[in-house]
Amino acid sequence: RRVLFRSGHDALANLVGESEAMLQLKSRIQRVAGSMAPVLVLGESGTGKEVTARALHQMSNRAQRPFVPVNCAAISAELIESELFGHVKGAFTGATESRNGLFFYAHGGTLFLDEIADLPLAMQTKLLRALEERRIRPVGSEREVPVDVRIIAATNRDLAADVAAGRFRQDLFFRLAVVDVTIPSLRARKMDIPDLARHFM
DSSP: OOOOOOOHHHHTTTSOOOSHHHHHHHHHHHHHTTOOSOEEEEOOTTSOHHHHHHHHHHTSTTTTSOEEEEEGGGSOTTTHHHHHHEEOTTSSTTOOSOEEOHHHHTTTSEEEEETGGGSOHHHHHHHHHHHHHTEEOOBTOSOOEEOOOEEEEEESSOHHHHHHTTSSOHHHHHHHTTEEEEOOOGGGOGGGHHHHHHHHO
8 A cells, every 4th residue: 555645743643652752752753754864763672663664754755655564583584585685486496486575565665674683694794785786686686676765674672782792794784773763662751651541542
């Protein structure tokens, strides 16, 4: 379904709360939504990282193009490259026909890479190349395909610590964290609990 451009108020409607922490978050989203730069969304599980990513997309000039979410932790290391970049017929056992990847479907819009810290190191290298060159190579293909995609990544882990431990590429970290948005935990905004309760009811 095509997502039409929404005003700031509409796009932020699902970010419930009027605490100081939430007002700062909404202000941050409004400031960075119009940028073409990649965004790294940080926050604990359940704080609303995908809701925040959708708001960033809906307030951008890409709002009329696709928003494509993918949970990197939910896809096996063997399939993640094909899932993102696509593959050609015969590229591997079971590839009975060619298939486009999520980069293709997000063309002109936003690709949301949730749980980015769980991306295998080998795939991190390929993702970095795709971001730098704005081109992808489907698995088994000799042809590169240009893509126009804004990346929003998210994690509940300390990605800088993962870099220091060698679990995440430093160059990819810097490429993804051009702009960062941190979502406050619920314990940091307890005054929002009644509003959240009414929202979910």
